[in-house]
Amino acid sequence: MSEAKNASGEIPEHLRIGVFICDCGSNIAGHLDCPAITEYASTLPGVVYAKENLYTCSEAGVLEIQKGIQEHNLNRVVVASCSPRTHQPLFQSSCAQADLNPYLFEMVNIRDQCSWVHMQEKENGTEKAKDLVRMGVAKAAFLEPQEDIEASLIRRVLVIGGGAAGLSAAQSLGGMGLEVVLVEKDALGGLLNRINRLAPHGEKASDRVSELVESVKAMPNVTLYSGARISSIDGYIGNFEITIDQGQGNQAQEKAGCIVVATGAVPLSPEGLYGYDKKTVITQMELESLFLEGNFHAEKVVMIQCAGARSSERPYCSRICCQTAVKNALWIKEQNPAASVHILYRDMQMYGTEKEQMLSDARGVGVRFHVYDPENPPVVDKGTVSFYESLTGEQEDISCDLVVLSTPLVAREDVADLSQLLRVPVDQNNFFLEAHAKLRPLDFATDGIFVCGSARYPATVEEACSQGIGVSSRIATILFKDKLIVSALVAEINPETCVGCQGCMDMCPYGAISYRPDLNICEVNTILCKGCGCCAATCPSQSASLKGFKPQQVLAQIRGL
Amino acid sequence: MLDVGRHPNIELMAYCEVEGLEGEAGDFRVSVRKKARYVDEAKCTGCGACTEKCPTVVPDAFNEGLGERRAIYSWFAQGIPSTHTIDPDHCRQLNGKKCGICAKTCQAEAINFEQKDTLVELNVGAVVVATGYEVFDPSRIPEYQYQQIPNVVTAIEFERLLSASGPTGGHLDRPSDLAVEAEIEALEKKAKKGQKMLDKFEQKYETPSAQFYEAFLKGAYDGDEDRKKWAQKYEAQLEITRPLEALKKKAEGFDAAKKLAFIQCVGSRDFRFYPFCSGYCCMHSIKEAIIAHEHEPQTTSTIFGMDIRAVGKGFEEYKIRGGNQSGVRYVRGRVAEIVEGENHNPVVVYEDTREQKVKSEAFDMVILATACAPNKGVAELASVLSIEINRFGFFQTDPARPMDCTRPGIFVCGCAHGPMDIPESVAQASGAASRAAQVLIGSELRKAS
Known part of the structure; x- marks a missing residue:
C-alpha cells in the first residue's frame, strides 16, 4: 500500500x-x-x-x-x-x-x-x-x-501478600495450573493470625489459616517467599521482572506475566481516642488477642463503634468493624452469659443475610445497643462511659471494666512505595484504586496488575477470599492465551526530532513512556500504550504521534468537512 | 453485555430454561428448554420494523408496567441478543385471530408462528448459577398502601421514571398525574371519533352543532328523526368533552414531583417477610435521590431508615455528599404508615427519634426500597441441580468456599448467593468463573493422564 x-x-x-x-x-x-x-x-x-x-x-x-x-x-x-x-x-x-x-x-x-x-x-x-x-x-x-503487536507471555504470577486474599488467589491460580510466586513480608495468614473466631458461624480463624496455608504449600507450582519484600519491579504485562529482598542481603530474581496486589490493611491504632491505654481501653484487635491468649476476664464491656472512622479526618466506613463487634459480643455472652455488653453505634452495618441474623441473635442474648451522636461523642472516664442516647434523648452512664474501640482498617504506611513500584494509583484514603468501581473492581487500569482484599477496601474474610479467587480468573483470561496481542494503534515518537523534554512522560496515564538518558529521547512501550494520544497532543516538537490518528489523517478528516 | 454477546467462546442462550442436570463435575449433561420465540434467531436482525407495525399494545414489564410495548418486542432497547420475541399470551395470530402483520413486515422473513419449544442437550464441565433475585412485592405490607395510593412507588418503578429512556423520559411525573393524562388521551381519542360523526351532520346541514342544538332544544325540529339523532350524538359528545375539559384544566396544575420520601427496609429486616438486610437499598435510595436532584435541582428527598448502611468503597462519602449537595435528609426510624392526603399526596407517619415525637409529613411521591427477595423459581432450580438452599432462601455455600454450591462442580455468584451490590457481584462472578475453570482444567488433566 x-x-x-x-x-x-x-x-x-x-x-x-x-x-x-x-x-x-x-x-x-x-x-x-x-x-x-x-x-x-x-x-x-x-x-x-x-x-x-x-x-x-x-x-x-x-x-x-x-x-x-x-x-x-x-x-x-x-x-x-x-x-x-x-x-x-x-x-x-x-x-x-x-x-x-x-x-x-x-x-x-x-x-x-x-x-x-x-x-x-x-x-x-x-x-x-x-x-x-x-x-x-x-x-x-x-x-x-x-x-497487530504481539508479545510473549510468562505464565507465572506474582502475588504480593499472603493473607486471606493473597492465599486464595494463589490457591486458585495454582489450581488452574499456573505457576505462582507468593511474597509475604511477615508470616502467611495475615490479619487472620490475630483473630479468634470467624463470623458468622464461629469457626476458629486458625483452622481457616492452616487449611489455606497447607493447601497452598502443598501445590508444587507455588513458590513461597515469606519474610520477604519486593524491592523492584520492571517490565509490563506478560513480562514483569521482579527483585525480591529476602533479608540479610539475599535477593531473588523472579519473572511473572501478571501481578496480584493483596497486601491487605491494618487496624488503626487509636492513639488519644477515648482514653485508649491498651489496658482498660483497647481495640477489637487487642480484644481478639485477649480471647486467643485466654486473658479475657472482663464482665462489663462497652464497645464504641466508628472510633476514628467516618470522621472528617477519615471519612470512610470501614465495613467490617460492626460485624467484628457483634461477633465478639456474641463470643463474650457465650463464654459468660452473665457478662454485660453494650455496643454504642451510629449505624449498625450488618448488611446481607448472616450478618443481620447475627445482629438479631446478639439482641436475643442480651447485648445492648445504643445510638450515639457523633456531634456529641461518648466520654470514657474511670470505668464509666457517658453518652447521649439519641434514640431516647437521655444522657446515660454505663459503668464498665473494659472499653473496646472498634477502629477502622487503614491503608498500610508503605502503600506509597508499592504504588510507585507498580505505577498504580491509590484513592483519597490510600487504598488501591481499581480501574472501575463497579465493572472492573479487581483490575487496575494498568494491564496485567490486579487487586483483591483489604488492599482495595476493607473486606471480610469471605469477601477477601471471593476477590482472591476472582482475580485468578481475570489473570487466566490473559495467561491462557498463546501470546499477547494488542492493537497497533499506539503512539510512536520520532527519535530524530525528539529533544527528550519528557513532557509526554508526565501526561501518559499508563506509564508507557520512558526516557533514554543515553540518547536523550523518550520511547513508547507499545504494549503498555493504550493509544489515548495524550503524548501526541502534548509534544512541543510534534515528535509524538498516534498511529491511525496522525495529523495528516485527522486534518484530512477535518478539511473534508 | 456487548462483550459477552460478541465473545467467540460464549454461546448465549437467552429465553431458555434449565430443566435437567445429570452427571458429575467435569462431565454434566444439561437439558435446556429453548422457548419458542416465534422468531427465527438466525434470521432476525433486530431492526424493530415488526414492533412498529404490531397492532397489539401490552403493558411493558421492563418498565414495570409504566409504559407500553407491543406483542412482538425486544425486552429493552439495545438488549443482547437483539432478536425479537412474540409474546404468546397477547399475539393475535397465536390466539387464533387474524393478523400476521409482523410476518408481512419482516424483510428478513424471520417470523415463524409454527415455532415450538425445543429441548437442547448440553455437555458441560461446570455450572454457574447467576439467577439473581426478585423485587419484594410491597402490597403485602398493608400499612404502606402500595397500589392503594397512586404516588407510592417501588424503587425499581422510580428507577424507570428517572430513566432518560424510560416511560417519562426521566421526568418525575407523578403516577396519579400520569393516570389523569392517560385518561385525557383516551377521552380525546373518543372525542375525536365523536367529532367526526358530528362533522358529517354539520356539513350536511351547514350549521355548527352547538348552534343547532340550541335550536333543537327549543323544539325547532320536532319530528325530524335525522336531526334527533344528531342531537343525541351531540349530547353524547358533551358527555365526553365536559369531563375532558375539566381534566385538562386540572392537568394544567400538574407539576413534577419535587418533594420525595424514600422508605428503607420494605420487606427487609422485617420478621413478617425477610429477616435479612438487602444490602444495596440504602445506596440505591441515595443514588436515586441524588439523580432526581441532578435532574431537577429543586428536588429534596428524605430517606427514612433504621441504619443507613453505606458500607462500600466511597459509599459513606457519597452519602454525605447527598446530604450536603443534593438536598437529601436522613431520618432515623421505621415509618409506621402511609396515608393518602390532599391531591393524592402520600403522607408519611413516623416517629422523629430526635424529638421523640410522632410526626406526619406529606410528600409528592414516596419510594419504597423493596427487599432483595429470593427468586420464586429457586426451589425448583435447586431440585433440578440437586443443590441446597439456605435458611434465607438463597443458594447455600460455605464461607470458606464462597462460590461453591453444595454439589461439586456447581457454583453461584451475585444475588442468587445473597443480597449484594454490583462490585461484589462482579468480583464473585470472576470468582465463580475461576472455580469453574479449575474443574475443567482438573478434568482435562485427569483425562490426559
Whole structure:
C-alpha cells in the first residue's frame, strides 16, 4: 500500500475506496435518504465503489464487503452504519478475511449521530450523514496498513501478600495450573493470625489459616517467599521482572506475566481516642488477642463503634468493624452469659443475610445497643462511659471494666512505595484504586496488575477470599492465551526530532513512556500504550504521534468537512 | 453485555430454561428448554420494523408496567441478543385471530408462528448459577398502601421514571398525574371519533352543532328523526368533552414531583417477610435521590431508615455528599404508615427519634426500597441441580468456599448467593468463573493422564 504514503499529503493516485452505506433496516433508512447518501459517496475522490446494504452486519452484508474488495480491487473500506464500539471489530475482521489489512478500514456512525438524533429532520440528517461520509473517506485516503503487536507471555504470577486474599488467589491460580510466586513480608495468614473466631458461624480463624496455608504449600507450582519484600519491579504485562529482598542481603530474581496486589490493611491504632491505654481501653484487635491468649476476664464491656472512622479526618466506613463487634459480643455472652455488653453505634452495618441474623441473635442474648451522636461523642472516664442516647434523648452512664474501640482498617504506611513500584494509583484514603468501581473492581487500569482484599477496601474474610479467587480468573483470561496481542494503534515518537523534554512522560496515564538518558529521547512501550494520544497532543516538537490518528489523517478528516 | 454477546467462546442462550442436570463435575449433561420465540434467531436482525407495525399494545414489564410495548418486542432497547420475541399470551395470530402483520413486515422473513419449544442437550464441565433475585412485592405490607395510593412507588418503578429512556423520559411525573393524562388521551381519542360523526351532520346541514342544538332544544325540529339523532350524538359528545375539559384544566396544575420520601427496609429486616438486610437499598435510595436532584435541582428527598448502611468503597462519602449537595435528609426510624392526603399526596407517619415525637409529613411521591427477595423459581432450580438452599432462601455455600454450591462442580455468584451490590457481584462472578475453570482444567488433566 505504498501508494497511500504520499509525502506531500495530497490524495494518492491509486486509491480504490469502497463505501458501504447501511440501512440498518429502518433504523437508518427510515430517517435518512440512504440511496442519496450512497449516490453521493460514489462521487467522492478516490471512491470506486459505493453500495447500500439492508444490514451490513448480517452475513449477506459482510459478504458484500468481501465481494467488493475482491471484484473492485478495493484498498480502503469505509462503512457508514452504527457504532464502531459494537461493530468495528466485525467489519475489520471481514476485511482481513478478504486479504485487506484491517487497519485500512474506517467507520462512520450515521445511526447514532444522524438518524437517531435527527429523527424528525430527514433532509438535514441526510446532509449531515453525507458530511460524515465525506470526512470518513477523506481520512481513509491516508490510512496506513498496520500489524497487530504481539508479545510473549510468562505464565507465572506474582502475588504480593499472603493473607486471606493473597492465599486464595494463589490457591486458585495454582489450581488452574499456573505457576505462582507468593511474597509475604511477615508470616502467611495475615490479619487472620490475630483473630479468634470467624463470623458468622464461629469457626476458629486458625483452622481457616492452616487449611489455606497447607493447601497452598502443598501445590508444587507455588513458590513461597515469606519474610520477604519486593524491592523492584520492571517490565509490563506478560513480562514483569521482579527483585525480591529476602533479608540479610539475599535477593531473588523472579519473572511473572501478571501481578496480584493483596497486601491487605491494618487496624488503626487509636492513639488519644477515648482514653485508649491498651489496658482498660483497647481495640477489637487487642480484644481478639485477649480471647486467643485466654486473658479475657472482663464482665462489663462497652464497645464504641466508628472510633476514628467516618470522621472528617477519615471519612470512610470501614465495613467490617460492626460485624467484628457483634461477633465478639456474641463470643463474650457465650463464654459468660452473665457478662454485660453494650455496643454504642451510629449505624449498625450488618448488611446481607448472616450478618443481620447475627445482629438479631446478639439482641436475643442480651447485648445492648445504643445510638450515639457523633456531634456529641461518648466520654470514657474511670470505668464509666457517658453518652447521649439519641434514640431516647437521655444522657446515660454505663459503668464498665473494659472499653473496646472498634477502629477502622487503614491503608498500610508503605502503600506509597508499592504504588510507585507498580505505577498504580491509590484513592483519597490510600487504598488501591481499581480501574472501575463497579465493572472492573479487581483490575487496575494498568494491564496485567490486579487487586483483591483489604488492599482495595476493607473486606471480610469471605469477601477477601471471593476477590482472591476472582482475580485468578481475570489473570487466566490473559495467561491462557498463546501470546499477547494488542492493537497497533499506539503512539510512536520520532527519535530524530525528539529533544527528550519528557513532557509526554508526565501526561501518559499508563506509564508507557520512558526516557533514554543515553540518547536523550523518550520511547513508547507499545504494549503498555493504550493509544489515548495524550503524548501526541502534548509534544512541543510534534515528535509524538498516534498511529491511525496522525495529523495528516485527522486534518484530512477535518478539511473534508 | 456487548462483550459477552460478541465473545467467540460464549454461546448465549437467552429465553431458555434449565430443566435437567445429570452427571458429575467435569462431565454434566444439561437439558435446556429453548422457548419458542416465534422468531427465527438466525434470521432476525433486530431492526424493530415488526414492533412498529404490531397492532397489539401490552403493558411493558421492563418498565414495570409504566409504559407500553407491543406483542412482538425486544425486552429493552439495545438488549443482547437483539432478536425479537412474540409474546404468546397477547399475539393475535397465536390466539387464533387474524393478523400476521409482523410476518408481512419482516424483510428478513424471520417470523415463524409454527415455532415450538425445543429441548437442547448440553455437555458441560461446570455450572454457574447467576439467577439473581426478585423485587419484594410491597402490597403485602398493608400499612404502606402500595397500589392503594397512586404516588407510592417501588424503587425499581422510580428507577424507570428517572430513566432518560424510560416511560417519562426521566421526568418525575407523578403516577396519579400520569393516570389523569392517560385518561385525557383516551377521552380525546373518543372525542375525536365523536367529532367526526358530528362533522358529517354539520356539513350536511351547514350549521355548527352547538348552534343547532340550541335550536333543537327549543323544539325547532320536532319530528325530524335525522336531526334527533344528531342531537343525541351531540349530547353524547358533551358527555365526553365536559369531563375532558375539566381534566385538562386540572392537568394544567400538574407539576413534577419535587418533594420525595424514600422508605428503607420494605420487606427487609422485617420478621413478617425477610429477616435479612438487602444490602444495596440504602445506596440505591441515595443514588436515586441524588439523580432526581441532578435532574431537577429543586428536588429534596428524605430517606427514612433504621441504619443507613453505606458500607462500600466511597459509599459513606457519597452519602454525605447527598446530604450536603443534593438536598437529601436522613431520618432515623421505621415509618409506621402511609396515608393518602390532599391531591393524592402520600403522607408519611413516623416517629422523629430526635424529638421523640410522632410526626406526619406529606410528600409528592414516596419510594419504597423493596427487599432483595429470593427468586420464586429457586426451589425448583435447586431440585433440578440437586443443590441446597439456605435458611434465607438463597443458594447455600460455605464461607470458606464462597462460590461453591453444595454439589461439586456447581457454583453461584451475585444475588442468587445473597443480597449484594454490583462490585461484589462482579468480583464473585470472576470468582465463580475461576472455580469453574479449575474443574475443567482438573478434568482435562485427569483425562490426559
